[in-house]
Amino acid sequence: MKLFIYLFGPFTMIFIGLYIFSNVPLTFLLFYGWLLTGSIFLRKYLPKGSPRLSVISGVFSGVVLFAGIVGAVTMLHPVVLDAEDIRLLLDRWKFSGIGLVLVLLVINPILEEVYWRGVMHGYLLTRFKERIVVVLTAGFYTIYHLLSVLPFFEWPMNMVSVIPVFLAGLFWSYLRKKTGSLIAPILSHAMADAGILTVYWLYIV
Structure with missing residues (x-):
């Protein structure tokens, strides 16, 4: 039962915030509150290593992800993005302000990676083989x-x-395994989120 709660908790928080209250700030509060609390309770499962390779791997892969996200959307946005509908939805969700942007660039990659590639990965390893844990x-x-x-x-x-x-989740698990640290997946994740926000600034705002 505890495993089920840890796995579905983040989903539940997003559902409550976005689909019941239609409020992004509230969603962030519920979602990141869950990730932080879960990470504290499961902190003994965090990886201990912190090799220098982590920074190099994280920055290099992050640059590739950033370029891939911005490049793909630049080519496809006339087909896949309806900017006006997205703006209306974000207004309804109360998504606005530089504070929310900073949350996505800083808090999001740290807490998501600490939770999924950190404590949940370690916790699940006590029950399943690593390939299953990664998936x-x-x-x-x-x-x-x-x-x-x-x-x-x-x-x-x-x-x-x-x-x-x-695929990014699989890749960040690979970085965790190869570097023995969460530094690489956090940096890589942060730059991927920066790519998403760049798309937001270029084509939505």
Whole structure:
């Protein structure tokens, strides 16, 4: 039961914030509050290593992800993005302010990586083989992102849009394993989020 709660908790917080209250700041409070609390309770499962390779790997992969996100959307945005509908939805969700942007650039990559590639990865390793753990953490990480993108895209693009999220989860688990640290996945994740925000500034605002 405890495992089920830890896996589905983030999904539940996103659902309550976005689909019941339609409020992004509240969603952030619920979601990051869950990640922080869960990470504190499971902190003994954090990886201990912190090699120098982590920074190099994180920055290099992050640059690649940033360029890939911005480049792909630059080519495809006339087909897949309806800027006006997205603006209206974000207004309804009360998504505004530099504070929310900073949350996505700083708090989000740290807490998501500490939770999924950190404590949940370590916790699940006490129950499953590593390959299963990698798929589980990437899968549940992806599930709640689906809640976020469903309103932005028509079928089947809303499903296609979360495939890169799942692949990123797999890749950040790989970085964790190879470097023995969360520094690399956090840096890489932060630059991927910067790519998403760049798309927001270029094509939505």
